[in-house]
Every structure is written in structure tokens, then in C-alpha cells.
Amino acid sequence: MPILSRLLVAAAIIVGASTTADAGTLLEPSLHLKRSTTAGETRVALTLDACGGRADNRILSALVDNNIPATIFVTGLWLKRNKVAFAIMRAHPDLFEIEDHGARHVPAVETPVRVYGIRAAGSLEAVDAEVKDGAAAIEKAGGDAPRWFRGATAKYSTTSMKEIQGLGFRVAGYSINADGGSLLPAAATEKRVAAAKDGDVIIAHINQPSHSAGAGLVKGLLALKARGVTFVRLQDADETGS
Ligand SMILES: [Zn+2]
Secondary structure, X not given: OXXXXXXXXXXXXXXXXXXXXXHOOEEEEEEEEOOOOOOOOOEEEEEEEEOOOOOOHHHHXXXXXXXXXXXEEEOHHHHHHOHHHHHHHHOOOOOEEXXXXXXXXXXXXXOOOEXXXXXXXXXXXXXXXXXXXXXXXXXHOXXXXXOEEOOHHHOEOHHHHHHHHHOOOEEOOEOEEOOOOOOOXXXXXXXXXXXXXXXXXXXXXXXXXXXXXXXXXXXXXXXXXXXXXXXXXXHHHOOOOO
């Protein structure tokens, strides 16, 4: 893989506040890889959230069987319930980068808002605990110390973004919402994934084995693979740092 400096470009997009006027506006950061400098090369980062629930073995086995690398954001909750799936990920360190999706899957926002109906952390101390305890759970389970954080719902406040970065983490945005929180039908998910272009960072879920989105994700990934797309993980894309 070519070593390029500063391959990731992040930007923050202001989105509407969740429920209350005093919530102000929340940030939903986007993330792109830098464009490939190799003619004809298309590089895409696949990021998958494991919020709670179970492991989607349709996706996990497709990634292993087809040698597709991914960055997996796991919560402490998910790790407790999915030791076998985590062991499979750890057995393939060349494929799976494990990063921090929080301890309890609460939005990393310090105000008492709800985001998509989920009550936010509500204080800076609780944001800190979500980030740090999530990282500690990964290390306790045998993973490497995470460097990236993606909070539940992937929304933040200006203050909580600064707090998370102050703890030494990079905040993982995305550029393609592939599965709409795992709720999209398979065909729509497949279409979104298959449309990925050079530099895109895909977000989808690997914790909803009963949802049809997972089947669509696999089909879309295989279509990208057939097109000759190179999959990169966030840690590889950023290997030379800033
Ligand atoms: Zn999540």
C-alpha cells in the first residue's frame, strides 16, 4: 500500500438539533479518504458498527471469505455478548481493526438530549466514561488500544468533540450511510454500497443479523470487490499520521 501523508480529510456538518431548543445544534462529522494518487485506483474504507445485539455472521464470514478488510466499532455491551465473533475478528488481524463505539452506546453529548430516542450521556463526565470505558473494554478483551471513536448515533456537540479529541481519539465520521441504521431494505443498501467512489468511508452495522440490510451490504461489497476496489482500514489510511 502506498504511504501517503494525511490520507483522511474530516469535516463537520451541522445538522438539526434532536428534540429540544436548548440542545442547540449537533455535529455529524463527515470523513473521506484522500483521493488515490494512483491512476485508476479506487480506495474505500468500510466501517461497521457493533452497537448492541448480536453478530451478523453473514457479514463477518463474507469479509473473511473474500479477504475484505474493515474497521469495526464495538461497544462494551456488544463485546460481552459476542465473544465468539470477537475471537474471529482477533484471529484475522490483517482484516479487522477494532475501534471504540463506547461503553454503553449512549450518544456522546454532554447535554440532556435524546438522539433518535436514545438518551445522551448528559455530562462531560459521562461522555468521558463512555469513551474511556469503551476503550478499556476492548483492551480487557484482548484488543489493541483504540485510536478512533465513533459515538452512538455518530452525533456530537462542539464541546463533546473537543473532549473526545482531548482524550487522544480521532472522531470517525463517514461519507456513505449505507444501511440507514440497519433499517434499510437489502436492495437499497446494496445500491448505496455499490455506488461508492474513491475516497468514500462507508458506515453500516454488523449487529443486526435478522435485518435484510446485512444481506444487501454483502452484495454491495462483492460488487465493489468485482470492480477492483481496494478496501482500506482507518489505521492504514492514516499510517503516517499528520
Ligand atoms: Zn451504534
